[in-house]
Amino acid sequence: MKILFIQTGGTIDKDYPKQMKNYAFEISEPAAKQIIERVNPSFEYEIVSLLRKDSMDITKKDKRKILEICAEADSDKIIITHGTDKMIDTAKFLSGLKNKTIVLTGAFTPEKFTNSDADFNVGAAVGAINIVGKGVYITMNGRVFKYDEVKRDKITGKFVSINNFK
């Protein structure tokens, strides 16, 4: 099994700025790298840093870049780390790709925080990608969703199933 990890940015990769008089975060190295190194994986992998953007700033051109790198990848298993706000949008954009298994994930709290959900979420994406068939998926909040069966809860921000039966 070989997995290609693609960094696009988002909360998972946010770090505290080193400069003076700075309020906001900055997007740093791919968190997936740190996470996978902690795991000592029994699979091959490659990590590509494609974008370092908050997902609110991801443009149509950026999404085309993501689609392109997925389409051309050797590996048929791809995990994309992505900001949570536009993760569903990008998942839908990629849904035309029929011969790949693509899982998008991210985090609500940056990987560099002691109480981050990043390791768990990347773990869930890897757990899912071992098994699921071709298609585009999102793993957040401990659930594995097809790209067209997921929405955000407007109050909590959690990723939930579009139907409440699951």
Add this chain to the structure above:
Amino acid sequence: MKILFIQTGGTIDKDYPKQMKNYAFEISEPAAKQIIERVNPSFEYEIVSLLRKDSMDITKKDKRKILEICAEADSDKIIITHGTDKMIDTAKFLSGLKNKTIVLTGAFTPEKFTNSDADFNVGAAVGAINIVGKGVYITMNGRVFKYDEVKRDKITGKFVSINNFK
């Protein structure tokens, strides 16, 4: 979706002893609790602390207890956190259970360490249990294995497939 988490002990739950003149670790609260709280899950769950043992110390009687609690559980999705040394043994012992999905996981480094693999591994177990059918599985080192298709690498201690093709 509802998941029952069963604590049996092992490295994942190890904490540093608070007493003086103590060398070894002690097994503490279920790490799964801390991990799941960080995630804010979109699933229901329950955590049962059944055993707090290093897996080298798990007896046949202990394994029967684990089997019993699995057989009688309301939930048909069960994640067992377990020491790595005897994880495969316990998985085999449980393989007679046909109407449940059981995933065993654990950690090489305790959850209380900054560089732990615990969050990732529990994430992988949760990712897998969303999808896999009835049966008994192990998720370690980023792989999802059927209970009878996994072994330890004798040099690295990693969980690997019994055949090298996967």
Add this chain to the structure above:
Amino acid sequence: MKILFIQTGGTIDKDYPKQMKNYAFEISEPAAKQIIERVNPSFEYEIVSLLRKDSMDITKKDKRKILEICAEADSDKIIITHGTDKMIDTAKFLSGLKNKTIVLTGAFTPEKFTNSDADFNVGAAVGAINIVGKGVYITMNGRVFKYDEVKRDKITGKFVSINNFK
């Protein structure tokens, strides 16, 4: 020995916002509380949450509040956690207080980060306040400075001695 800890805000207390579509940090509970609890101190202490502001936003009125609470404190040993950008300003403002030992400290990376300097810096402040006489001090970057003998290095942002001989 009794120490009064006063929270004013700053990087040390920054947490990742829980709301959707938020870029910046928010100032949370006093980090000093978490830090001191980890230490199991052999001293008495009290923690007061006075302000939760980035130090760039601290007004003259805020500084008067800080001065007042210091002047009226029962304890003659006071540690103020403060944003780094205006820490020296506030230290100078407090320098009229002659019958107290006041140490200001903070962090370059929030306490909630795995690679934070917060624990060390609060430790250095506590180590210093065991010993130093009445007066106003800053402990940052592993140094204990009198309020009027410290400046920021313009390039690195580090707190350094105003003379290079120390």
Add this chain to the structure above:
Amino acid sequence: MKILFIQTGGTIDKDYPKQMKNYAFEISEPAAKQIIERVNPSFEYEIVSLLRKDSMDITKKDKRKILEICAEADSDKIIITHGTDKMIDTAKFLSGLKNKTIVLTGAFTPEKFTNSDADFNVGAAVGAINIVGKGVYITMNGRVFKYDEVKRDKITGKFVSINNFK
């Protein structure tokens, strides 16, 4: 200001063993290195790894080695990280050194744990060594003690003053 850090081992440096079927901890790289790197210090320093022992295993010969390296050090400010059980013994052993400032510290929970007291304790040692005169000191539990004014509380294991007035 230049500080020499000497590693002797103890809880502060303990790591989880990487081998299979291992219960106990092993003593790893000097924790002081990680801690000081997080701080970006405004002082010069050197770290020497002299011993990697639990303090229960430190022999008279080991103590002589520690004394020797202290006596011969260029720096007159020395911080020794040490196991807690025999820290006071070693401090007493070093008390003949009159022309150095020596501070011993350590931790109750290894530096590699998320809830460690190691960063704070090393911070307190550094804060103290900025100020205190020649002599041998211990900084633990947020207190700076002279080598002959400190004892362990028999129930809690905390370092406390031999008289209760301080």
